[in-house]
Amino acid sequence: MDQHRNKATILSILCMGLGQIYNRQFTKGLLFLAFEAVSVYYFINNLGFALWGITTLGETPRTSANLHEGYDHSIFILIQSLITLIYLIVFLIAYYLNVKDARKVGQLRESGKKANNFMESIRYVLDYKFSVTLLTIPSLGILFFTVMPIIFMIMIAFTNYSAPKHIPPAMLVDWVGFDTFKNLLALKSWSYTFYGVLTWTIIWAVLSTVTTYFGGMLVALLINQKGIKLKGLWRTILILPYAIPQLISLLVMRNMFNGQFGPINQYLRYFGLDAIPWLTEPMWARVTVILVNMWVGIPVSMLLIMGVLTTIPKDMYEAAEVDGATGYQKFKIVTLPMILFTTAPTLITQFAGNINNFNTIFLLTNGDPVNGKYQTAGSTDLLVTWLYKLTLQSNRYNMASAIGIIIFLIIASFSIYNYRRTKSFKEEDMIQ
Secondary structure: OOHHHHHHHHHHHHOOOHHHHHOOOHHHHHHHHHHHHHHHHHHHHHHHHHHHHHHHOOOOOOOOOOOOOOOOOHHHHHHHHHHHHHHHHHHHHHHHHHHHHHHHHHHHHHOOOOOOOHHHHHHHHHHHOHHHHHHHHHHHHHHHHHHHHHHHHHHHOOEOOOOOOOOOOOOOOOEOOOHHHHHHHHOHHHHHHHHHHHHHHHHHHHHHHHHHHHHHHHHHHHHOOOOOOOHHHHHHHHHHHHHOOHHHHHHHHHHHOOOOOOHHHHHHHHOOOOOOOOOOOHHHHHHHHHHHHHHHHHHHHHHHHHHHHOOOOHHHHHHHHHOOOOHHHHHHHHHHHHHHHHHHHHHHHHHHHHHOOHHHHHHHOOOOOEOOOOOOOEOOOOHHHHHHHHHHOOOOHHHHHHHHHHHHHHHHHHHHHHHHHOHHHHOOOOOO
């Protein structure tokens, strides 16, 4: 009874496409056969090299004797090996789908139904599996252009790929296990910088998130008051910092806070006050970046919260007034819980974004002022800007990769833990 199903399954396991040919789906079977032939040819020429390369990362550095050919470039070998292994995974998935398809069609034949021809199969895919078909190409793109670079970065963290001793092709790169993480977390010259930058990153993320969120809430509540006239004008004025490209805003602010020529210090001198080292003294530089971030970030929170305020039913306020609630009590009992319920996931996202807020720090201070006790990091550097300097200025790629992994672990752990504790996750039907 299972004759067609079993035969098609066995044939498709032996060779891609044979099961489809057995089921009289000749065009589909030939396409599967062609895909396997191309893949096998590719693996014959590259799989052995990939396994050797990802294990050894090369054996022959470039010297004066082999200046133009005959040397190994560890990073190119790692990338080529990674591409081959990812393609192998894609091939195995396609092989599984080939077996599954042949078995399914064989089962249809056993029930007396006719197998679809090639055009009918295409029509079925476009009509009933259109979403899956449409997502296939972007998924492959994400696999090779997003997932693969992430895997590559993770692998770099377990090598000694850094200046000055291990930069290909003159020198080879080797696997070193967790030595990079040990140096970053325990070696004094690196750990002092890491813990200092990590502490400031967390302080920055908390302060910048709290100030922009509650600042935006305050502005939204003020504009939403009944006695405020020209609300549209106020909204327009207050949204201008967000409407102007951040690059322009931050560079203008950098000039305004210039300690010597900036207009802010010039006004202070005009009134007989001492100039403030806004960007050259570590504590003042940190205060400055938080203030400027408020200027850029408050309009975003204001827009978000103003949208939430329009969704709160007026009946809730009327009921609170009947119970004799004051304005503050209405805010505490009605407004604030509804705002937090709706915006809690966004608040978590803002915190995660501020940990990686590269633009504000880089464009405003470039991580400066310089800290002589740090390894290539300044007093306002975040982990992400320090990572940038380690990569493009110091060529410490393994350290930068290790920091990237740590940033991901911090953000992922915080976001998942806090999102699952929010009421918007636990009580999805609250406002339904």
